[in-house]
Amino acid sequence: AQSVTQPDIHITVSEGASLELRCNYSYGATPYLFWYVQSPGQGLQLLLKYFSGDTLVQGIKGFEAEFKRSQSSFNLRKPSVHWSDAAEYFCAVGAHFGNEKLTFGTGTRLTIIP
Amino acid sequence: NAGVTQTPKFQVLKTGQSMTLQCAQDMNHEYMSWYRQDPGMGLRLIHYSVGAGITDQGEVPNGYNVSRSTTEDFPLRLLSAAPSQTSVYFCASTLKGYQETQYFGPGTRLLVL
Numbered sequence: 001a002q003s004v005t006q007p008d009i010h011i012t013v014s015e016g017a018s019l020e021l022r023c024n025y026s027y028g029a030t031p032y033l034f035w036y037v038q039s040p041g042q043g044l045q046l047l048l049k050y051f052s053g054d055t056l057v058q059g060i061k062g063f064e065a066e067f068k069r070s071q072s073s074f075n076l077r078k079p080s081v082h083w084s085d086a087a088e089y090f091c092a093v094g095a096h097f098g099n100e101k102l103t104f105g106t107g108t109r110l111t112i113i114p
Numbered sequence: 115n116a117g118v119t120q121t122p123k124f125q126v127l128k129t130g131q132s133m134t135l136q137c138a139q140d141m142n143h144e145y146m147s148w149y150r151q152d153p154g155m156g157l158r159l160i161h162y163s164v165g166a167g168i169t170d171q172g173e174v175p176n177g178y179n180v181s182r183s184t185t186e187d188f189p190l191r192l193l194s195a196a197p198s199q200t201s202v203y204f205c206a207s208t209l210k211g212y213q214e215t216q217y218f219g220p221g222t223r224l225l226v227l
Contacts, residue, residue, distance in 0.1 A: 009154075032213050043118075043204055043218030044157075051213065090156060094212055101172060102212045104149075106156040 002027040004093045006105035013081050014113050021076040021108050023065075023091030032094040033074040034102070035065055039087045047089075050074065061085070086112045115140050120205050120219035127195040127226045135190040135222050137205030143217075145208045146188040147172070148180065150201040151221075157204065163188055164211070195226045 003026045013019050025031055032051055036044040048059025055067040065076045074091060091105040121136045139146065147162035149172075159172030163182040177199060179191040188207075192199060202223050206216040 006156075036216075041220075043220050044206075044216070045218070046215045049215075101159055101162065102216070103159075103173075104157040106154060 002093045002103050004091050004103055004105040006091055006108050008108045010109045012111040015083055016080050019078045019081045021089050023074045024072050025093040034092040035076050036090045037087050083112045118207055118217050118219035120222050124223045131195050133192050135203055137188045138186050139207040143207035143209050145211050147206050148190045149204045152201050197226045200226045
């Protein structure tokens with residue numbers, strides 16, 4: 001079964017600074033990988049996803065993520081954060097075959113300070 | 115399109131009561147799922163459906179029932195509420211499968227006393 005770990009529960013970043021949120025997964029083959037964002041009181045919204053091909057994936061709102069098979073990681077990055085990026089971020093992993101389920105990480109809460 | 119709608123937004127139950135959380139989507143999506151979100155635990159899959167008439171268990175199905183009689187609706191039933199079911203519940207849908215973008219509803223906050 002697949003699993004995903006987000007080691008950082010809470011991260012605080014100054015507005016305009018760069019951001020990297022960590023995600024490590026466990027799966028026997030190449031997985032489907034996703035990043036979702038949840039603003040306070042809202043449902044989740046897809047930021048980006050990786051299935052195959054180019055390991056650097058571009059998403060919405062200026063986010064990108066890089067799939068590194070050797071490190072079993074799929075870290076989310078943004079070069080310059082905005083106050084509106086304050087939210088909770090979830091990494092998720094799914095299997096390519098069978099198992100019709102996504103497994104979510106526990107999330108990283110991002111706080112932006114002026 | 116309204117997308118994914120959930121009702122109610124907030125509910126308080128007493129232990130042992132039953133209720134149904136409603137979920138509907140107007141995008142003709144085949145795949146629908148229910149998650150619960152608890153602090154420090156992320157989202158956990160309760161039940162999911164790959165089409166009308168087809169449902170399956172997720173990671174934490176105990177205490178919950180689902181049915182999928184139409185493509186649009188995917189209600190979640192709590193048969194006998196317990197305090198451990200206090201949580202925020204999200205319904206989500208995708209066109210064919212989870213590999214595609216999941217569209218989430220706004221959530222139902224449930225408190226069981």
